Amino acid sequence: MSELRFNPFADQWVIIAIERATRPESFSSKEVEKAKPKDQCPFCYTYEDMTPPEVYAVPVKGKDRLPNASDWQLRVVPNKFSALSREVIPETGFMHLGSCSTTCMAFGYGAHEVIISSPDHAKSIGQLEQKQVELIVETYQKRYRVLAKDKLVEYIQIICNHGKAGGASLEHPHSQVFAMPFVPQVIKTELAHFAEHRKKHKTGLMLATIEDARKRDLVVYENDGFVVFCPFWSRMPFECWIAPKQEQARFEEMSAEQRSLFTKALRILLQRYFMKLNNPPYNYFIHTLPVQEMRDEKKAPEYHWHVECLPRLTTQAGLEFGADVFINTMVPEKAAAFLR
Numbered sequence: 001m002s003e004l005r006f007n008p009f010a011d012q013w014v015i016i017a018i019e020r021a022t023r024p025e026s027f028s029s030k031e032v033e034k035a036k037p038k039d040q041c042p043f044c045y046t047y048e049d050m051t052p053p054e055v056y057a058v059p060v061k062g063k064d065r066l067p068n069a070s071d072w073q074l075r076v077v078p079n080k081f082s083a084l085s086r087e088v089i090p091e092t093g094f095m096h097l098g099s100c101s102t103t104c105m106a107f108g109y110g111a112h113e114v115i116i117s118s119p120d121h122a123k124s125i126g127q128l129e130q131k132q133v134e135l136i137v138e139t140y141q142k143r144y145r146v147l148a149k150d151k152l153v154e155y156i157q158i159i160c161n162h163g164k165a166g167g168a169s170l171e172h173p174h175s176q177v178f179a180m181p182f183v184p185q186v187i188k189t190e191l192a193h194f195a196e197h198r199k200k201h202k203t204g205l206m207l208a209t210i211e212d213a214r215k216r217d218l219v220v221y222e223n224d225g226f227v228v229f230c231p232f233w234s235r236m237p238f239e240c241w242i243a244p245k246q247e248q249a250r251f252e253e254m255s256a257e258q259r260s261l262f263t264k265a266l267r268i269l270l271q272r273y274f275m276k277l278n279n280p281p282y283n284y285f286i287h288t289l290p291v292q293e294m295r296d297e298k299k300a301p302e303y304h305w306h307v308e309c310l311p312r313l314t315t316q317a318g319l320e321f322g323a324d325v326f327i328n329t330m331v332p333e334k335a336a337a338f339l340r
């Protein structure tokens, strides 16, 4: 017998295939991701001229550095094959958005940036030191604030793709920031469900979810500020969420102290993936309050930012695309126990 579990954030049903469920060990990534030689990697030292000019960089301490030279600790560049660009004329770009009945288009306005994790070609985020990952997270916040100043930007999505099956086209570890002129449906749905939950239950949806995760033994790790858990309705084997324990709507408002605790939680999760699942490909992404909502000062935001991490150990196909229904053959309770 399988179990149908409901994801109250995304309004989505997941089939937990208990009978087809496999032992945690059998999910270990088959395709071992090994970094290849770094010849002509545009994200390595001395190849800086292969990327578009940087928009932000942290130099190595105590070194004099010209823009786009080596000796950086972290570098942010526009994506060379940018999916979105701020070079279009917004007036003509937006006139079709939302105003027609069957076809809607707009020019691909927005920004698409790449945050190069470190000069190290081989070390993914889970293998980098605490200080370096804190710098990456601080850069997420800084770029968020800069891009949020653009009045046409409504949502900023920060993501990290790791490994070929995770969609990383360059193996040198990096994250990406997308500033978009619309709010994605998944965020709209989450916002609606957060509001509904507060109204009905007088408590936050995420706080209730964390409490429930504790009761069901779904917690993988927690510290003073953050909790890492396998959602009860996990779509994929070893899916994990990271959320602040206190309600906080906006990711970029995290203090230095919180950032350090968040970084610890993120590193521990990625290290567990690396060690226990043999360096699997994965995606993680930050869900935070839309920029649009921040601008409306009268509105008290009902949201709780979080990170969703999805190892890519199975293939999604017709049912997932056709019905937005996922079949997960790894029972989340067992996944949590395995990752603890």
Ligand SMILES: [Zn+2]
Residues within 6 Å of the ligand: 038, 041, 042, 043, 044, 120, 121, 172
């Ligand atoms: Zn490289």
Ligand SMILES: [Zn+2]
Residues within 6 Å of the ligand: 009, 190, 287, 306, 308
């Ligand atoms: Zn979410």
